[in-house]
Amino acid sequence: MEKLNFTYQNSQPVKKFVHVGVVASGDLEVLIYPAEKTTLEIVTGSDGFKEVWQNVLDRFFTRYPLQGKFVIHDFGATPGVVNLRLTQAMEELNDEE
Amino acid sequence: MKSLWLFPGQGGQKAGMLKEVDPVLKEKVEHWTKVRLLDSEGGYQNSQQIQLSILLLQVGQVDRLKAKGWKPDLVAGHSLGVFAAAYAANVIKQEDVFKLVSLRAKLMQDSYPQGYGMGVIVGLSRQEAQQLVDQVASADQQVYLSNQNAELQNTLSGKITAIEAVLELARKSGAAKAKLLRVPNPSHSPLMQEVADQLRAALHQLDLTEPNCIYLANNNGHPVKTVEEISYDLANNLTHPVFWETMINVALEYDSQVSVEFSPGTAFTKLLKSKTDQIANIALADLTIDDADFLLNKWEGKS
Amino acid sequence: MSERNWHSHRDAKNARLAGAAKLLDGKFAKTEDVVKVLEALIKPGDKVVLEGDNQKQASFLSAALTKVDAAKVHDLHMIMSSISRPEHLDIFDLGIASKMDFSYAGPQSTRVSQMIADNTMQVGDIHTYLELFGRLFIDLIPNVVLVAADKVDHEGNLYTGFNTEETPTIVEAAAFHDGIVIVQANDVVDKVPRVDIPAGWVDVVIPADKPYQLEPLFTRDPQAISELQILMGMMAIRGIYEKHNVQTLNHGVGFNTSAxxxxxxTYGEQLGLKGKICRNWELNPTPTLIPAIESGWVESIHSFGGEVGMEKYIMARPDIFFVGNDGTMRSNRALGQVAGQYACDMFVGSTLQIDQFGNSSTVTHGRLSGFGGAPNMGSNPTGRRHSTPAWQSLKPADDPLAKGQKLVVQMVETFGSNKKPVFVDHLDAEEVRKEAKLANVPIMIYTEDTTHILTEEGIAYLYKTDSMEERKAAIEAVAGVTPVGLRSKPQEVKNLRERGIVALPEDIGVRRQDAKRSLLAAQTMDDLVEWSHGLYNPPVKFRSWS
Known part of the structure; x- marks a missing residue:
């Protein structure tokens, strides 16, 4: 069990609360709240992947610089599944616009 | 219905585990080895206590399962477990195997001073782990990549300071887990050569018979069918990694349908389950022999 | 000068058969005499084809072969499509066989790797299926073939039915070059439903003690399909199938293609693509295609082999499948591989590793699984001349003498289920070449044949790249956070997207939120049974009740 924290300087504030994914084996849930800064709190059952998370988040935010508070509960998702949930959240936010 | 019998090594021992063991067999073992089996927390600080007690548990279970008419098609022992595996394969007699393991344990206990042991890395491939070992290992800092327990689970053996250096590198390389194991000597590395030499000499004296099933060898993960190859494994597995993952892959290629894990613990059943759902599993640490017999009959009827 | 004997093979064959005459009643031997028959008809050093097909195994004969006296029958040179059963390798331990030429060894990959390393087995070479079949007529002409049939009549005509696979090809190579054809049959009948292999090609028939082994290799439970695979499936349909107007195709087995x-x-219907794509298939009869068949998408399916459980369904759909006038299907691997090569617009498959250049491999340390059909299906046949919209759409714009190209698509998630990267700088196969003493690195599909790589991030349209540098950049753009993908630069990705070399889901109008299991036409095995009107009969291991 690990708790990870990250911060980013992103430019697109999210306008509403969004919740995607489930805490099931191989999956994760992503909650995004509007906020002044971009912070991430990740609770994960798979230890030792901090660098991978960093890479996934760097890549995601380079393409989609969302500003908000992210809370993530991970249950052993591969980087591909993490990317899926993050981009699903991104789409849901874009739908509003 | 092809069955695979799994024999764990040291690690799962606990006080009171010999409660259900046949007292007659226990007495014989104590007589042959001149060691009183304490079956206590304190007792299990000593190699002979651990190894003889685990072997006693396993040999007792093998006898009772065979008495019900069951035989293995493949046997796989992990480290110490190879002795019960060889016994189950009909290669070595009871008295011989206990005396041999008693000697082994004594030699292992005396073989290394403090400062040597083992570690485990989870989450890196064997190639990745080997690269880290290569970075640290030297004449002074002896460390070897040892057991291949799963695709992403490997152990280290050697000097504790060297092991710790490798573990640190592993953590930096993204290993999910990298820690020391509670093992007091560098098992399964070339550092155990002297012990292996003496075991080989002892085995040479024994009357062994050809196996009646396939024996999966620790030292190279091969399926072997000759007494020479098994004898080599019994003597020398301490100086080689245990290629458990390979052994299990081979067992699966032989179409194993049922696995029976002997006591103590259920670690290898868990590993097997996480690898495949094609095998029906029994762990004797959780079931009585009668219940195991019932299940085996039920599955046999279905196949 | 003495005359050369121009019929020495024929003489030798006749001598062998004469030597076995007392075991035979016409062509028929007794079940219990199988070992004696093999000892009488096989000589040391013979080239022997043993039917280890992908699905069908001549298991009665292979078990018997392990029991022959190694003093009488030894050093055989085995030729096998698929090394599938333990006894296929036991014969090497026993000294009965010493050399092997094969195509696929998935089910025995660890032992094969061990036997090569310790010289128990000498490997001639590893092949793709069609290549091995070809050599049966050139430089690997068999002395003896051991095959399996469903039914045989009293003259020796064989019925091989759904699981005909490569039996006719193997038998032809022996029958017309004085090889000996030995067949195990499930049943002896008065009249076979149809003649798949005529009696004139057959030398010996042995009724087996039990039916030959058959594996359901192509059945995938829809419950195991993940949302990520559904997203990738949507991208494939939209960004490749629709874009290139793919009419004829082959799906490599796997969850990605099942999705x-x-x-x-469902999704294809929403896009209005029915009747426009995916009409003619070269494919083993996978149950997951049933909904598309029932919905009217599919015109025809030709198969390499059968699939356990699909028999009744196939018999009820002769307009779709290749069914004899007896009502049962006939498969043919050799012809299926030819069709897959020349007559299909597209191959879609998956793999375990892709390198920075786009080469794919399924080979890992300590396991030599061989190639199977993929190198053939996943290669561009430069001999092709006929044009279809899909093939033509890959023609380079700038060369007046150019022609089209077959679409070869590799679909992979960037990380495997063990959280190890699929995209790597160097394939494990490079090391395995040395371990297994192979002449060349065992690459499954080469980058020059790979036209598209599709990951959960997007599609790299490799055929549009002009240089290796550009090809590498396109791969990096969709390789996620693997070491290869981390080299990707945002400006490069932007540039590649603008030029249509890389597409992310939003570039092709695919919504990730739509990638839900409810989008699958069938979500369980029961759904598939229902779609088939009860005709599909899932094999035991796929049934949810026990």
């Missing part, structure tokens, strides 16, 4: 099959009646 696509189950998305046609």
């Amino acid at each position: 696509i099959e189950l998305l046609l009646p």
